[in-house]
Amino acid sequence: MNNFAHIKPLFKLKTVAYYSVCLEDNDVTLYQEFVEKHTLENKNKLYHIQKWLQLIGEKYGAQNRFFRNEAKNADTSALPPIGKDRKPYYVEYGKKKANNLRLYCLKANPNVVFLFSGDIKTTQKAQDCPNVRKHFNLANTLTKAIDNAFRENDIIWNEDCTLIKCDEDFILYY
Template sequence: MNNFAHIKPIAQYKKVGYYSMCINDNELSLFEEFIKQHTKTNEKKLDHILNWLKVIGNKYGAQTHHFRPEGETADASALPPKGVDRKPQYTAYGKKKANNLRLYCLRANEHIVFLFSGDIKTTNKAQHCPNVKNHFKLANQITKAIDNAFIDKDIVWNADFTQIECNEDFKIYF
């Protein structure tokens, strides 16, 4: 447990609050670094994921079927959801395409999602892909630490389970 992270609020929509994690003393969260990294190189794929965050946040809530499972024993999941016929869609050269950019996240419940990082997935399994393997591993480590923080009541739910609360100086070690 050499690393620690603190929770950073990212966005609040009608149905979902998004959070991310700042590792060690970084001011930018994992999600903000993900956006910075892919803004120029994978702009359309990134926009597709960001549009999903808005649609999930405002229209659907964080329902399980909107998140992509990325391994049998994995705790973290990914965006975008599976399928090219879902709205919003990713199109390249005028055709619907599967988006291989992955954003790893933790769907804590229907109202709270933790956003981590990711990259272009080039293999069937995240743990075998040289691009996403480390992002996937980190997302699973942080997810386990967040789950333990809920169990230990270091992170608590508000009365209707739509927000989380923790001390301002709370850190998760992983």
């Protein structure tokens, strides 16, 4: 375990608090890097995912049905959710289009979600896609480290399990 990260709160909405991580000594979170990259390259697809974050955070809470599984035995999930015909859609120039942008995340509980990073998925399986493979693998590694930190009580829940608590100088090794 030579790599480390710091947990950083992103934003708290009515029903969900969102967190991310900063790798090594970086002050920018993985989620912020994801947004910066895709604001220019894939703004409509990114906006679609951000609308889901807002809807989940304000109205529904982090329910399993909103998070897609990208692989068996992976604790990491992805957004956007699967649409009615198994494809997530967004609207561009008045037409429905499939959203192949993936944001990998950890749904820690119905009130807390960790947002990592992602990219445009070009293959059926995340593990086979040259664009998302590294994001998917990093998200899985970070998910395991966060789960372990909960087990070790390095990260704890507040009284009503709507926020997490950890020491300000807590280092997440992965």
